[in-house]
Every structure is written in C-alpha cells, then in structure tokens.
Amino acid sequence: EPEVTQTPSHQVTQMGQEVILRCVPISNHLYFYWYRQILGQKVEFLVSFYNNEISEKSEIFDDQFSVERPDGSNFTLKIRSTKLEDSAMYFCASSRAEDTQYFGPGTRLTVL
Amino acid sequence: AQSVTQLDSHVSVSEGTPVLLRCNYSSSYSPSLFWYVQHPNKGLQLLLKYTSAATLVKGINGFEAEFKKSETSFHLTKPSAHMSDAAEYFCVVSVSGGYQKVTFGTGTKLQVIP
Numbered sequence: 001e002p003e004v005t006q007t008p009s010h011q012v013t014q015m016g017q018e019v020i021l022r023c024v025p026i027s028n029h030l031y032f033y034w035y036r037q038i039l040g041q042k043v044e045f046l047v048s049f050y051n052n053e054i055s056e057k058s059e060i061f062d063d064q065f066s067v068e069r070p071d072g073s074n075f076t077l078k079i080r081s082t083k084l085e086d087s088a089m090y091f092c093a094s095s096r097a098e099d100t101q102y103f104g105p106g107t108r109l110t111v112l
Numbered sequence: 113a114q115s116v117t118q119l120d121s122h123v124s125v126s127e128g129t130p131v132l133l134r135c136n137y138s139s140s141y142s143p144s145l146f147w148y149v150q151h152p153n154k155g156l157q158l159l160l161k162y163t164s165a166a167t168l169v170k171g172i173n174g175f176e177a178e179f180k181k182s183e184t185s186f187h188l189t190k191p192s193a194h195m196s197d198a199a200e201y202f203c204v205v206s207v208s209g210g211y212q213k214v215t216f217g218t219g220t221k222l223q224v225i226p
Contacts (some may be wrong), residue, residue, distance in 0.1 A: 006155075018212065033214075034161060043156070043202065043216040048179070100146070101206075101214060105155035 002026045004104035008094050013082055021077045021107045023092030024041045032075045033093040034067065034099060036060070043091065049075065082111045114139040118217035123157045126206045126225045131175075131190040135203030138184060145186040146204040147177055148166075158204065162186060173197070198224045 004051050005024045013019050021102040047053040049067055064080045075094075077088055089108050093101040119134040137143060147159040160171025167179040173196075177188045186203060203217040 035216075042218045045214060046215075048213075099144075100158060100161055102158065103148070103156035 004092055004094055004102050006104040007109060008092075009105065010108045010110070012112065015084055015111055016081050017111065019079050020083055021092075021109070022091050023077070023080075023094075023104055024073050025075055025092065026096075028103055029074070029094035029096050029102075031055075031095045031097070031101075032067075032069070033095075034077045035091045035093065035103075036088040037091065038085075038088045039107075046077075049053050053100030079109075082109075084111050086098045087111045114205050114207055114213070114215050116203050116215055117216040118201075118203050118220050120220050121218065122221045122223065124223040125193045127195055128192050131188070131193045131197065131222065133188040133201050133222065135186045135188065135202075136184050136185060137203070137205045137215060139205055140206055143215045144206045145172065145177075145179060146206070147175070147186075147188050148202045148204060149199045150202065151199045159188070159201075162209060169214065193222075193224045195226065197225050198222055 001046055004050050007022045008042045009044045011019055032049040035043050037043045045058050047057040066078045068076050090102045090107045092104045115201045116137045120160045125131055145162040148156040149159050151155050159175050160177055162179045168175050170176045175190045181188050200219045202219050202220050204213040204214055
C-alpha cells in the first residue's frame with residue numbers, strides 16, 4: 001500500500017541554522033500539507049499546498065518557513081533560522097483531492 | 113469555523129474490556145470526521161473516517177465510531193481492548209474548501225492494563 005515517507009526521522013540542529021525537512025507524498029496525490037506537534041501538545045496545521053502554490057497557511061507559518069515541490073516527487077519544508085521553540089515533530093500529509101489526508105511518520109526536529 | 117473537543121486526556125481500561133474515547137465537534141458546514149492513532153514514536157495512522165455516508169463507521173483493528181449529528185459527537189469504541197491498543201488517539205474534523213482544512217483534537221492517551 002502506498003504511503004507518505006519523510007526524511008530524516010530525527011534532525012538535530014543548532015539555533016539559527018537552516019533545516020530542510022523532506023517528504024515524498026503518495027504519487028497520485030495533488031494536495032500536500034505540513035503539520036507540527038510540539039511535545040505534549042496537539043497537532044497544529046502549518047500549511048497546505050496545491051498546484052505549486054500555498055493554498056492556506058496558519059499564523060505559525062511565518063516568514064522563516066517556506067515550502068517547495070522541487071521535482072515531481074518531493075515536498076520540502078524549510079526553516080530558515082531555527083529557534084528553540086521550533087523543536088517539534090513535523091508531519092507531512094497528502095491527499096488525492098478534498099478527502100482523507102495520509103500522514104507520514106514524522107521528523108523529530110531538535111533545536112539546541 | 114470548526115473545532116473538536118476530546119473530553120478525556122487519559123483513559124485507562126483493563127485488557128479485554130470495552131474502550132470508549134469521546135469526541136465532540138462543531139462545524140459550520142457538513143464535516144468529515146476522522147480518528148487517527150499515534151503509537152509511541154510513530155506517525156499518525158488513519159483508523160476510520162466518516163464522510164456523510166453510513167453513520168456507523170467501522171475501522172481497522174476492531175474500532176468503530178458513530179456519527180451523531182444531534183449530539184455533535186463522534187465517539188470511538190472497541191468491544192475488547194488489546195494491549196497493542198495502547199496509544200494516543202486523535203479525533204479530527206475537516207471541512208472541504210478547495211483543499212481540506214483539518215483541525216485536530218488534543219488527543220486521548222489510552223492505557224491498557226494487563
């Protein structure tokens with residue numbers, strides 16, 4: 001069964017560094033999403049992406065965040081200058097249309 | 113606007129006894145509702161979904177949920193808990209709008225006692 005994959009599973013970085021989190025959505029899906037889950041808190045929507053542009057973003061998704069679909073398979077989340085409070089689990093999801101989102105296993109980002 | 117409330121942050125049951133995880137939602141439009149499960153250090157796995165078809169929805173691993181519009185509820189149940197059910201469960205509401213806007217509940221941690 002096709003699934004969403006994410007790399008790396010765990011990323012450790014120094015405060016102020018740039019990180020890129022990578023996702024490979026399910027191949028025939030058209031809608032892509034990023035969410036984050038700070039330890040002990042609920043899953044929060046960051047951004048949705050369709051037709052090579054952002055459909056919607058939350059207030060969390062400020063100028064230090066960006067998303068890109070650099071080729072036909074990858075979907076990336078870039079954090080330009082990481083802060084301690086960016087430490088969280090980041091989930092990528094994809095959906096075929098306006099229906100069920102399928103989530104990847106997540107990337108745990110630790111900012112030191 | 114949409115929101116979802118999971119009424120219990122922790123639920124503890126004995127192995128072999130029924131499970132009930134409660135979820136209430138609010139939505140301005142006809143919602144789709146989902147339950148996801150997250151095992152420790154794992155991603156989110158879809159358990160089941162309601163999308164305006166049958167109100168009683170059967171999912172994987174023996175779980176089911178009933179959509180009750182009059183009560184704005186979508187409680188998750190299982191007749192007999194198994195040790196492997198210990199995990200965190202998220203109720204999710206979504207409304208379509210060109211893309212699917214999704215709101216997560218705060219999660220319920222299920223503990224299964226042997």
